[in-house]
Amino acid sequence: MMLDRREALDRLRLIRSRRVGAVTYHRLLEEHGSAAAALAALPDVARSAGVEGYSVCPAEVAEHEMAQARVFGAVMLVHGGAGYPPLLKELADAPPVLWARGDVGLLSRPMVAMVGARNASSLGMRMAKRLALTLGEGGQVVVSGLARGIDAEAHLAALEGGTVAVMAGGVDVVYPEENTKLAAAIAERGCLVSEQPMGLQPQARHFPQRNRIVAGLARAVVVVEAAARSGSLITAKDALDMGREVMAVPGHPFDARASGCNMLIRDGAVLVRGAADVLAALGVVQVPVGDDEIEERPALPGPMPAARSLAQVADLHSRILQRLGPSPVAEDQLIRDLALPAAKVAPELVALELEGAITRQAGGLLSRAV
Template sequence: MAEDFVPSPHPLTPPRSDEDWLCWVRLLRSRRVGAGTFHRLMAEHGTAEAALAALPEVARRAGVEDYTPCSRAEAEDELRRGHQAGARPLAFGAAEYPALLSLIPDAPPLLWALGRVELLARPMVALVGARNASSLGTRMARRLAAGLGEAGFVVVSGLARGIDAAAHGAALDHGTIAVMAGGVDVIYPAENAALAKEIAARGLRLSERPPGAKPVARHFPARNRIISGLARAVVVVEAAARSGSLITARDALDQGREVMAVPGHPFDARATGCNMLIRDGAGLVRGVQDVLEALEPALHPAAAGATTDADPTGREASREAALASSRHARVARTLAQPTAPPLAPAM
């Protein structure tokens, strides 16, 4: 829906009343309104109610006649389903909405959260990788997840089998967040039902989809941008050359996050994607200390940019920044290669 953009003089404010919530959900779930269009409409009209009222005319200007926004009954049903599942809606702009995620261009306007919402205020690292992971891969994922948790990080992943499940399980004692491609109450794959229950009790399940929504193939890449958007870094543990995990790594790069990978044996196809990333400049991960050292500048930016007795002019810091930029470009070229989309919601 393209038209001349005139920003609203009113800042975006999250819903406060029941009526605000209904309008917010109706706008978001209306046909042809995704995250980007939602933010554009809110920036122009100031409130979801005003944007809803303008939506049919906006659609008409875009060549869509007889446009009908999402009904009030549909929005009421989504809110009811969410509350029945024990989940909470988090709107973009709310105090509990994750700060880093709010900075990405297509940040979800609404997240359904089931579990410990306070985990969203802590620093996070994403661990992703192969579904058909090797025993060494799952062992490495568990070791990294446990070490990151002990260091104060929340581990984010996608509740898939393999690397995701291993990372979630090892991080339960310290905090883990599962970002789901379907509704926050729809467990996929079914084999992870017990783990999902544990995460809801001790961690957090998160989804931008309506409660009750079944995961479909096109939802997984969109889910991946949330995984990377929440995190300060994405660590890939086993990934084939055309793995969906590389989509998450590409999103992370686009969002300005650190991209790291665990190396693998060159004869193992599950390591090809990781080895390519490392070859082209992604951070090499031999253990949790490598991740913590890579994150140190982001956690203490003032110290990272300061001059020292050994580097009084800051030239060495500038050189490191240039090298980082070069590595960023090389990794970007690797991730720009075509990646096979999931054939079915098997993640």
């Protein structure tokens, strides 16, 4: 259905009016037939609910938001209008309005959501990269929430095959700021979407709202790493409530970052070893694309590094320990994941081993001491 500009403006005014959420919006639109009629009736509805002096969102406010969107090249997708994501449209609390920057055509393609820990392990990051890359090769658009860790790794690996980032704040506000370059790349080669007003800085309450959109856009949600109390599990619960497939990558029982995934699998989620498991669960016919493991060569040793301060050493130790868990990781892979020269990392691995913080196993494998 094509909406004229007046109707689109009225719908934006309706959802931006005080005390009107997604469910109330849809009910008002169904009862009154048009956004203009709903706006006209809203003060009386509020008065009958005991709210005096109620006024709807002024046209000037909505006009300003639309003007701001044009500055950033954002397109307004209205529920029931052209270009609105088909799976998201089915939800009872579907966002009445979405702002989108980038390739909006991706929103009509099959999507798989990937979510996980912000402080992801080295193995978790590798798994996210591998899954996103091969899902893209399998024709799936990867959707996530642009958070640090698993989200960011999934978006980066899926740029070529197609990725959608759902923002917690305005579609012009990148959070966290460290993902600014990634967000720019997604705006150019993928798609950024948000239901929030332009310029809105995200608050804690906005992240669960974002999570429901991540789940609603996709046919399945894959949890790569998640603690027992994690926002990723909120997304998984949303997906279950929507009738979507929930899948999880298993992890070591001693690694707290995997406890949420292991709980999901215990409760019936599909166990994921690779993209083939995801595609099979969705009934997608697979085309052989070769080995989805990416082989990289470790960096050659360079010149002796300059002396570092205690703060720099402590920071590097923290980064190393964050990447390691109970499951062994190859030393050269850890060095690649840290994106640092081997000559800088190797001495600190020895120091951590002597401190008893990490354990070295046969075959050049490292794990965090438990």
